[in-house]
Amino acid sequence: MEARPGGGSGGAAFDAVILAGGAARRLGGVDKPGLAVGGRTLAEIAVAAVLDAGRVIVVGPDRGLPGVVPVREDPPFGGPVPALAAGLAEVRAPLVALLAGDMPLLTARHVATLLAAATAEAAAGRGVVAVDEGGHEQWLLGVWPSAPLRAALAGYAGRSLKGLLAPLVGTRLSLPGRPWFDCDTMDDLKEARMNVLNEWTALACKELGIDPADVDRDLILDLTKEVAHGVARPAAPLTAYLLGLAQGAGAAPGEAAARLTELARNWGEATAQTLTDS
Numbered sequence: 001m002e003a004r005p006g007g008g009s010g011g012a013a014f015d016a017v018i019l020a021g022g023a024a025r026r027l028g029g030v031d032k033p034g035l036a037v038g039g040r041t042l043a044e045i046a047v048a049a050v051l052d053a054g055r056v057i058v059v060g061p062d063r064g065l066p067g068v069v070p071v072r073e074d075p076p077f078g079g080p081v082p083a084l085a086a087g088l089a090e091v092r093a094p095l096v097a098l099l100a101g102d103m104p105l106l107t108a109r110h111v112a113t114l115l116a117a118a119t120a121e122a123a124a125g126r127g128v129v130a131v132d133e134g135g136h137e138q139w140l141l142g143v144w145p146s147a148p149l150r151a152a153l154a155g156y157a158g159r160s161l162k163g164l165l166a167p168l169v170g171t172r173l174s175l176p177g178r179p180w181f182d183c184d185t186m187d188d189l190k191e192a193r194m195n196v197l198n199e200w201t202a203l204a205c206k207e208l209g210i211d212p213a214d215v216d217r218d219l220i221l222d223l224t225k226e227v228a229h230g231v232a233r234p235a236a237p238l239t240a241y242l243l244g245l246a247q248g249a250g251a252a253p254g255e256a257a258a259r260l261t262e263l264a265r266n267w268g269e270a271t272a273q274t275l276t277d278s
Contacts, residue, residue, distance in 0.1 A: 013095055014115055016050035017087030018043070019080055019140060020101025021060025021073060033101035034063060035189060038196035042102045042183060049106045050097055057090045059083040060101065080140070080161050085153055091146050095122060100140035102183045104192040110179040111143075117171050118143035126170025130180055137172060138180040139165055216253060223257045223264075230264040239264075 020033040020043050033043035040048070043058065047065055050056055055069055060083075062070040069090050073083040084098065095118055097111055110130075118128040127144035129137045139161040148168060156164050183189045197217070205212045223243065224236035231239075239260055246256045 013093060013119070014053055014097055014143065015055040015057065015091045015093040015095075015146075016053040016097040016099060016111075017084065017091065018046045018050070018056065018058045018068075018099050018101045019060070019083045019087070020046070020058050020063075021076065021083060031061070031063075032183060033060065035183065037104040037183075037189070037192045042104055045104055045106060046099055046101045049108050049111050050099070051108065052112075053097065054093045055090060057087045058101070059087045079159055081153075081156070081159055081164060084161070084164075088146070088150060088153065094146055095119070095143055096146050096149065097143045098140060100182055103141065103179060103181060104183060105177055105181050105195065106141070106179040107177075110141075110175050110177070113175060114141070114143045114173060117173055118145070121145075121170035124170060125168070127165070127168050128171045128173055129165065129169055130175050131172045132180050133174075133178070135172075135174075137162070137166075137169070140182075141175075141180050144168060219253065219257050223261055226261045226264045230267045 033046070034041050036042075037045065041063075043063055043065060047056055047058070047068060056067065057069045057071055058065060059071050059073055061072070071086045071090055073079075073086040075082070087098075088096065095115065097114065099106070099111075114128050114130065121128060122145045125145055125148040127142055127149070129139060129142035131137055142165070144165070145168075149165075152164055152168060158164065181188070181192070183192055201215060201217060202212055204210075205215060220240055220243065224240050227239045228236040243253065243256055243260065247253045
C-alpha cells in the first residue's frame with residue numbers, strides 16, 4: 001500500500017474531506033481556517049483529528065499543510081455542496097469523514113467514535129451524523145459511505161447539505177465535549193481560545209499539585225493585560241510570577257494584584273519621576 005505522507009496508508013478504511021474555503025463574512029472575510037487556537041490553526045486542528053485517514057482532502061485555498069490533498073471547489077466560495085463534490089472526487093476509501101475546517105474542539109477520538117458507528121451502518125448504505133446538545137444535526141461532522149454519497153450527489157440539484165445528507169442518515173450521534181462548536185464570529189474564536197486556557201490551567205494545576213479553585217484566573221489575566229499595555233509585553237508573565245511569589249509569602253492575591261495594577265497604570269509617571277530624582 002502506498003503511504004500517505006504525514007498520515008495513514010492508502011488502504012485505510014476511510015478518507016476525510018475537510019471544507020475549509022468559506023467566505024467567513026461574519027469574520028470580515030478573513031481566512032477563518034487559518035486562525036489560531038491553542039498554537040494551531042483551525043485547519044491544522046481538523047487535519048490532526050483525521051490522521052488515520054488514507055487521504056485527507058482539504059477543500060479551499062492551499063495553505064501548504066503537509067500530507068493533505070488540496071483541491072478547490074468550482075466556483076470558489078460556491079457553497080458546501082460544490083465543495084463536497086470537489087473533495088469527494090479525490091476520495092478512494094469506502095467511507096468518508098466530512099468535516100468543517102473551523103471546529104477547534106474536535107479531536108481524533110470524536111472521529112473514531114463516528115467511524116465506529118458508520119462502519120456498522122455501511123452495509124445498509126447509511127451514514128452517521130453528529131448532533132449538538134439540542135439534538136440538531138451537524139452536517140459538517142459525520143461519516144458517510146462513499147458510493148451512496150456519490151450517487152446521491154449525482155442526482156442532487158439543491159444547495160443545502162441537509163437536503164443531500166438527510167436521506168442517508170442511519171445514526172444520529174451525540175458526542176462529548178462539543179466537537180461541533182465552530183468559529184463563525186470573533187466571540188466564538190474568543191470562547192475557543194478561553195477553552196484552551198481552561199484546559200491548560202487544569203492540566204498545569206494537576207501537574208503542580210495545585211487546587212484549581214485557588215487560581216483566580218480572571219484576576220491574573222486582568223493584571224497581565226494592564227502590565228502588557230502599560231509597561232511591556234515581556235513584563236506581563238514576569239509580573240504574574242511575582243504575584244505568585246507574593247502569594248506564597250503570605251500576601252493576599254487580590255490586594256497584591258491591585259497594587260501591581262496601579263503601579264502599571266502609573267508606570268509612565270513613575271519612570272519620569274525616577275529620572276528626575278536621579
